[in-house]
Amino acid sequence: MQTANLLPLVLVLAVVAYLLAYSRSRAVAEPIGGIRNLKSLPFYYAARASLWCAIPALLVLAAWAGFEAKVIQAIVISSLPSELAPDSAGRASLLLSQISNIASGRLSPEFAPDGVVAAAELLETLRAQSKTFMTILVLLIAVLGASFAWTRVAPHVNAREKVEKTLLRIFFVCAAIAILTTLGIVFSVIMETFRFFQHIPFWDFITGTSWSPQMALRADQVGAEGAFGVIPLFTGTLLISVIALLVAVPTGLLSAIYLSEYASKRVRSVAKPLLEMLAGVPTVVYGFFAALTVAPFIREVAEAVGLAASSQSALAAGLVMGIMIIPFISSLSDDVINAVPQTMRDGSLALGATQSETMKKVIFPAALPGIMGGILLAASRAIGETMIVVMAAGLAANLTLNPLDTVTTVTVQIVTLLVGDQEFDSPKTLSAFALGMLLFVVTLLLNVIALKIVRKYREQYD
Missing domain, CATH: 1.10.3720.10 (MetI-like)
Structure with a gap:
């Protein structure tokens, strides 16, 4: 199953877990005199079940989607014969592009070496297996998380405190991601700026009154001084x-x-x-x-x-x-x-x-x-x-x-x-x-x- 289809399915399971936990909390409260005798309102038990269902499954889905391509590419490259093995990152990128085009049908395998064709078949197989395993694993984790939270619906469990702590951690992670993204952008720009000033003096850049960013491609080229x-x-x-x-x-x-x-x-x-x-x-x-x-x-x-x-x-x-x-x-x-x-x-x-x-x-x-x-x-x-x-x-x-x-x-x-x-x-x-x-x-x-x-x-x- 595609990631775009799996994500809504996980959210639907989270809604189902919410409804089941909500009904169970009310059922548990009836023999003890109503929901006023529960440690938390039914909403918090239901929200806890929904979080247990969605968060672990989404984390696994994100990790799988992030590392899937790199792992598959590494396996495909390692499967190539020694005479086709790339000797540089650029060569590896071109070879992977060719293999991917053959696997998707955009390029005919008739004009490619046998090793490349075999790698394209392996790539297609690994992608299909990866999607199957990802779907099974994500759905299994979602169901197990919802089941665990459903069994933890009990009068003595303070679900409100646990839900609020979980939400606090989620908010902290979101804030940290925003801050780290900003720092990453600034750091990358600073590093490339530092490389630029290794070629061009800082004061020439700040005080120069002429802007013509042309650089000579050859030593004897005329009129290309930047x-x-x-x-x-x-x-x-x-x-x-x-x-x-x-x-x-x-x-x-x-x-x-x-x-x-x-x-x-x-x-x-x-x-x-x-x-x-x-x-x-x-x-x-x-x-x-x-x-x-x-x-x-x-x-x-x-x-x-x-x-x-x-x-x-x-x-x-x-x-x-x-x-x-x-x-x-x-x-x-x-x-x-x-x-x-x-x-x-x-x-x-x-x-x-x-x-x-x-x-x-x-x-x-x-x-x-x-x-x-x-x-x-x-x-x-x-x-x-x-x-x-x-x-x-x-x-x-x-x-x-x-x-x-x-x-x-x-x-x-x-x-x-x-x-x-x-x-x-x-x-x-x-x-x-x-x-x-x-x-x-x-x-x-x-x-x-x-x-x-x-x-x-x-x-x-x-």
């Missing part, structure tokens, strides 16, 4: 992000103030969902809008007033990106403003302040930490955007502050460097990891600043 200065990329990133924030911050903040303090309930019920729909539009749609509508319009307007404008410009990308991040600022600011206690509003109005003065002098300062957090979150979103920049601002790494020129960003260059077949020993490819690490540090600093702002002002209004 330049890895990051300043043009960060200049383009900041230019587009600033334009986007200049559009999004006033619009989003003022719309949040209107919706929370001045709009009627009917207007708010219609306008707020429509405004938040902007967050659900795919970025590629914004990119089409920027490339086909906004960029040509900006070029025509610029030419009409005698200015030179590129067909792809930072202004077009920034304007559309600003529209995209309006819901981030508007929705978060609206929630924060509504969270300000009503007593603060009432006190200000009772002292004779107008609604506008109350907004400026009381509500806005109290909501400032959350508003700043929303703005910095939107800034991080703008810095990490790729699709709009690719379609509306171009790929040229120009060091300019002119919003009518073509620029590029850090994220766009990361995508460009990692597209296609790349060799991960080349400084050109490794530079993508250095850019990613630098971008990670910048966004981390923005988050730290946001936390400091929130903590500083929250103490004054709590």
Whole structure:
């Protein structure tokens, strides 16, 4: 049975175990005067049985799915004749691909050696046996776990304590996985960044004003000397992000103030969902809008007033990106403003302040930490955007502050460097990891600043 079919079956068995344990707990409680004489409610006995059924079976299923392919591949490779045995990891990968294609029928066995054909037959047999054994083992463990928990339904068993401890361990494991995943990502990026700086000096990367990641393939090749200065990329990133924030911050903040303090309930019920729909539009749609509508319009307007404008410009990308991040600022600011206690509003109005003065002098300062957090979150979103920049601002790494020129960003260059077949020993490819690490540090600093702002002002209004 396939893993995708086995997983729902285990969940169904867990539901069955829940129902059986629930009915048994009520049956056990009847002779002793009802469920009030049980150590725990029937729900906890049923939940314990469900956990005993599902968790061990899912762990075995995950372990089997994780190691099955490697074990089978090792057995298949070891079964090859000595003259076909691969002498490198790359050769082994190609040979396994050929064997897999023959086993699946995508490649005819007529043009393959007999040893490879025999290995393909062995691969197909091992896969079928593995699925059979996995199905039997997982279902057996699920049934045994449910049976054990069912027999442990007794008045003196504190099932609530055991269920809560199990759930606490599950929550801890989930949190640990999230943390370890983050550390793994950061560690892998750091290692590749360190390899990049073994080829390119750190200060040349940080202070360089030219970005042209081209490396010579031959010693006599002309015109392929790379330049890895990051300043043009960060200049383009900041230019587009600033334009986007200049559009999004006033619009989003003022719309949040209107919706929370001045709009009627009917207007708010219609306008707020429509405004938040902007967050659900795919970025590629914004990119089409920027490339086909906004960029040509900006070029025509610029030419009409005698200015030179590129067909792809930072202004077009920034304007559309600003529209995209309006819901981030508007929705978060609206929630924060509504969270300000009503007593603060009432006190200000009772002292004779107008609604506008109350907004400026009381509500806005109290909501400032959350508003700043929303703005910095939107800034991080703008810095990490790729699709709009690719379609509306171009790929040229120009060091300019002119919003009518073509620029590029850090994220766009990361995508460009990692597209296609790349060799991960080349400084050109490794530079993508250095850019990613630098971008990670910048966004981390923005988050730290946001936390400091929130903590500083929250103490004054709590």
